[in-house]
Amino acid sequence: MAQLTRFSSMLRAALDGGYAVPAFNVYSMESIMAVFRVAKSLEAPSILALGERYFQNMRPATARALVDSLLQANALDNGCCQIGLHLDHAIDPLSCNEAIEAGFTSVMIDTTHLPFEEQIRITCQVVEDAHVKGVEVEAELGGLAAGHASHEFSTGVETLTDPEQVHEFVERTGIDALAVSVGTVHGLYRGEPHIDLKRLEAIRSKVSTPLVLHGGSGTPEDLIRAAISRGIAKINVNTEVSLAAIQRLREELGVRPDIHMADVSKITIQAMEETIGDYVSRFNASHRLHLF
Numbered sequence: 096m097a098q099l100t101r102f103s104s105m106l107r108a109a110l111d112g113g114y115a116v117p118a119f120n121v122y123s124m125e126s127i128m129a130v131f132r133v134a135k136s137l138e139a140p141s142i143l144a145l146g147e148r149y150f151q152n153m154r155p156a157t158a159r160a161l162v163d164s165l166l167q168a169n170a171l172d173n174g175c176c177q178i179g180l181h182l183d184h185a186i187d188p189l190s191c192n193e194a195i196e197a198g199f200t201s202v203m204i205d206t207t208h209l210p211f212e213e214q215i216r217i218t219c220q221v222v223e224d225a226h227v228k229g230v231e232v233e234a235e236l237g238g239l240a241a242g243h244a245s246h247e248f249s250t251g252v253e254t255l256t257d258p259e260q261v262h263e264f265v266e267r268t269g270i271d272a273l274a275v276s277v278g279t280v281h282g283l284y285r286g287e288p289h290i291d292l293k294r295l296e297a298i299r300s301k302v303s304t305p306l307v308l309h310g311g312s313g314t315p316e317d318l319i320r321a322a323i324s325r326g327i328a329k330i331n332v333n334t335e336v337s338l339a340a341i342q343r344l345r346e347e348l349g350v351r352p353d354i355h356m357a358d359v360s361k362i363t364i365q366a367m368e369e370t371i372g373d374y375v376s377r378f379n380a381s382h383r384l385h386l387f
């Protein structure tokens with residue numbers, strides 16, 4: 096049976112290849128199918144990221160079963176694709192355990208609201224539970240501001256990552272990827288984006304761990320490239336994919352007020368696919384299937 100692809104393998108290949116693995120938030124059959132189809136057609140290693148805040152939409156076990164069925168159908172078709180299944184922003188370690196049990200390839204524990212020592216303690220506990228099952232862990236230092244239409248539960252107070260804390264945090268926790276706060280925002284930018292590339296360079300000089308950029312929506316291509324060349328191996332996108340689907344549905348509902356839900360589902364997937372494809376290209380991730 097077709098397998099999911101290991102998180103660190105995808106991220107290391109991206110670091111070596113000068114691109115970023117796109118991680119798209121998923122919360123429904125439509126969002127999962129849209130990412131899957133683009134990953135397949137553009138031959139782009141891709142990560143499906145179910146947030147803890149979307150557990151009311153879909154539990155990890157359901158997401159895993161749906162992804163498995165898509166991988167299986169694709170394998171029967173002799174298709175080739177590389178997919179990771181990731182838990183995004185979990186505040187509660189129990190959510191990480193649920194995703195680990197469900198067979199996710201990676202989990203993100205978000206302890207950014209806690210003091211440094213407490214962050215280390217909780218992250219260590221998640222790393223221990225995850226690694227024993229072959230699951231890998233992302234954690235974050237610092238915090239992102241909340242932009243327009245942000246769908247995160249974080250406080251939205253921006254705290255840029257302190258490069259002086261990075262080495263100790265990575266060493267003591269044993270995490271596999273580090274999310275950094277260098278000026279991107281969750282949601283859409285309210286003005287011109289300012290990415291602190293000097294800070295990113297300082298962080299990179301402290302650790303060789305793959306770095307993750309959250310808040311990819313709306314980040315201009317030149318800044319994305321600059322971030323990739325400074326160690327960013329995964330970029331998260333959420334808001335813009337949802338906004339693209341909503342905009343398309345608004346148009347369709349305007350002309351077809353009695354539209355059937357089955358068509359709403361198809362239109363949603365199509366609109367999401369277009370935006371997802373744009374981001375895959377922006378991250379330079381097309382035609383990047385590697386043999387691990």
Ligand SMILES: [Zn+2]
Nearest residue numbers: 184309310331
């Ligand atoms: Zn995030």
